[in-house]
Amino acid sequence: MSDPVTLANAKAKGKRPWFFTDREAERVFNVALALLQELAVTRERLDTLERLLENRGVLSRSEIEEFAPNSAEASARSSMHKELIGRCLRVLQQELEALEEAPGLAATPEELSKI
Amino acid sequence: MHTSAPAPQGPPPYQAVGKHAVMPQTRHDEAARFNFLANMNQYLSAEFLPRVKRAYDKRALPRFQAQHGRAPEHRSEVRELMSEEPAYQTWSAMRRATMEQRQQAGRSVVLRQLDRLNDIARSAAAEPGLELTPGFKPPRYLTGVDHHCMPGGYVGELAADDVSAPANYDVGIFATTGGALGRYSDGGGTAVAEWLKREHPDFKPKRILDLGCGLGHNTLPLAQAFPEAQVVALDAAAPMLRYGHARARSLGVRNVRFVQADAEAVPEPDASFDLITTCMFLHETSYTAIRRVFAETRRLLAAGGISLHVEQPQYQNMDVYEQFVRDWDAYNNNEPFWTTMHDMDLTQLAVDAGFQREHTFETGVRAVVDAAVFPQAAALAKRQEDYGRAAAWYVFGARA
Numbered sequence: 033m034s035d036p037v038t039l040a041n042a043k044a045k046g047k048r049p050w051f052f053t054d055r056e057a058e059r060v061f062n063v064a065l066a067l068l069q070e071l072a073v074t075r076e077r078l079d080t081l082e083r084l085l086e087n088r089g090v091l092s093r094s095e096i097e098e099f100a101p102n103s104a105e106a107s108a109r110s111s112m113h114k115e116l117i118g119r120c121l122r123v124l125q126q127e128l129e130a131l132e133e134a135p136g137l138a139a140t141p142e143e144l145s146k147i
Numbered sequence: 148m149h150t151s152a153p154a155p156q157g158p159p160p161y162q163a164v165g166k167h168a169v170m171p172q173t174r175h176d177e178a179a180r181f182n183f184l185a186n187m188n189q190y191l192s193a194e195f196l197p198r199v200k201r202a203y204d205k206r207a208l209p210r211f212q213a214q215h216g217r218a219p220e221h222r223s224e225v226r227e228l229m230s231e232e233p234a235y236q237t238w239s240a241m242r243r244a245t246m247e248q249r250q251q252a253g254r255s256v257v258l259r260q261l262d263r264l265n266d267i268a269r270s271a272a273a274e275p276g277l278e279l280t281p282g283f284k285p286p287r288y289l290t291g292v293d294h295h296c297m298p299g300g301y302v303g304e305l306a307a308d309d310v311s312a313p314a315n316y317d318v319g320i321f322a323t324t325g326g327a328l329g330r331y332s333d334g335g336g337t338a339v340a341e342w343l344k345r346e347h348p349d350f351k352p353k354r355i356l357d358l359g360c361g362l363g364h365n366t367l368p369l370a371q372a373f374p375e376a377q378v379v380a381l382d383a384a385a386p387m388l389r390y391g392h393a394r395a396r397s398l399g400v401r402n403v404r405f406v407q408a409d410a411e412a413v414p415e416p417d418a419s420f421d422l423i424t425t426c427m428f429l430h431e432t433s434y435t436a437i438r439r440v441f442a443e444t445r446r447l448l449a450a451g452g453i454s455l456h457v458e459q460p461q462y463q464n465m466d467v468y469e470q471f472v473r474d475w476d477a478y479n480n481n482e483p484f485w486t487t488m489h490d491m492d493l494t495q496l497a498v499d500a501g502f503q504r505e506h507t508f509e510t511g512v513r514a515v516v517d518a519a520v521f522p523q524a525a526a527l528a529k530r531q532e533d534y535g536r537a538a539a540w541y542v543f544g545a546r547a
């Protein structure tokens with residue numbers, strides 16, 4: 033049996049139907065739907081954790097709702113958000129960087145094969 | 148003041164699904180994934196599908212009428228029209244993606260524990276009740292089609308004595324149906340058994356045949372409803388039978404033999420069964436095969452016997468828009484025979500197979516689930532309609 037991760041993601045026989053006029057948009061949409069699923073899974077896990085902690089008297093869910101970070105905590109969180117935003121919106125950043133790039137700096141394989 | 152319990156919201160949790168020895172174990176996040184998918188499917192059918200219909204009524208239909216001076220007369224016209232409709236495109240893209248995600252979710256649960264599951268089925272196989280035929284060649288419509296986008300279909304094997312296909316089918320059916328089939332996904336078979344007891348209280352079948360039994364979800368309720376009967380659960384796919392057999396043993400059902408054979412040529416003598424059933428099976432065969440299955444059913448049924456086929460409703464006399472929606476799986480979920488089958492005149496098929504026209508009948512059943520254990524599913528069975536996936540079926544029958 034080959035790699036179970038790849039196998040689990042295997043394609044079913046037959047032509048896959050596409051529905052959007054723009055195939056690229058539909059590919060991205062499919063990734064977004066998979067992310068939605070994983071987000072839902074993470075939230076369910078958090079919910080389980082909170083309930084277990086509350087049932088054991090470790091904390092109450094209202095403590096979570098009312099939690100206010102002090103300034104060090106807030107700044108740590110802020111970097112967390114920044115990092116996540118940067119990571120996820122990488123492609124947008126790179127598009128902008130491309131505008132700034134001096135022409136001719138990046139060589140193509142064709143060029144490299146000649147020098 | 149009388150206050151009733153609030154109506155259950157949404158599908159039951161995956162954790163309420165009935166377990167048995169060969170059922171794959173799920174970790175927290177794996178169950179959460181099924182919970183998400185069950186809710187997603189419910190969102191798609193209960194909330195999004197009505198929007199697609201509104202888009203049809205408000206936008207697509209007037210456009211068609213302006214152009215042709217009439218309403219669509221065939222579902223193919225509706226399909227062409229709707230293929231341009233953004234609401235339909237979005238709904239379809241989501242439904243397809245959800246289907247693929249469901250397969251991925253099921254397979255990833257199963258594959259990480261496949262050796263263990265295969266071992267459980269292998270040791271159960273030492274007990275009576277499993278009759279595989281080495282070298283058996285399944286029909287081409289099973290080897291050539293991965294029905295409802297299950298990679299490898301029913302017959303595909305990843306290892307020796309493999310049960311990955313049915314294990315995936317068993318864990319994932321909850322997600323596709325939103326749990327509406329009950330704890331053991333047996334709401335259809337249970338409904339048929341109850342219907343028989345209600346409509347034919349004196350009917351005591353001695354031998355029962357379930358063709359295309361799969362992993363036996365809907366076979367076991369019949370075996371349990373008629374514990375004196377000998378039940379033959381027949382399928383062409385060895386993995387389904389191995390798993391079905393191990394599952395039945397684990398659930399304490401002993402009066403079923405799981406037999407590998409082709410439903411088009413059943414290795415049993417004439418007039419040897421009192422009850423012959425199929426459940427969500429005919430639409431996964433072929434034009435020639437369905438005729439042979441009806442002929443076999445007639446041949447195998449003893450005098451006074453009953454045959455019952457549980458399916459989604461036929462298209463005759465159905466509104467063209469509803470036909471179009473119900474036909475979605477044929478085009479977009481690997482169900483190539485779905486359309487042809489639902490256009491067929493089953494009564495004529497039965498008559499051609501030798502049944503008397505006046506001995507044919509049709510009826511409808513809704514999933515019967517244990518409301519005490521699965522209250523949400525019981526409520527859901529009453530209200531949810533998902534054009535082709537709902538826990539409500541059309542039953543075609545013929546008496547010998």
Ligand SMILES: C[S@@+](CC[C@H](N)C(=O)[O-])C[C@H]1O[C@@H](n2cnc3c(N)ncnc32)[C@H](O)[C@@H]1O
Nearest residue numbers: 301359360361364365382383384409410426427
């Ligand atoms: C959708 S499943 C239905 C399973 C089951 N009846 C239930 O209600 O859960 C269809 C089953 O029919 C079987 N099948 C298809 N064609 C067959 C044939 N010609 N002979 C025997 N089994 C067949 C497949 O292997 C598969 O297990």
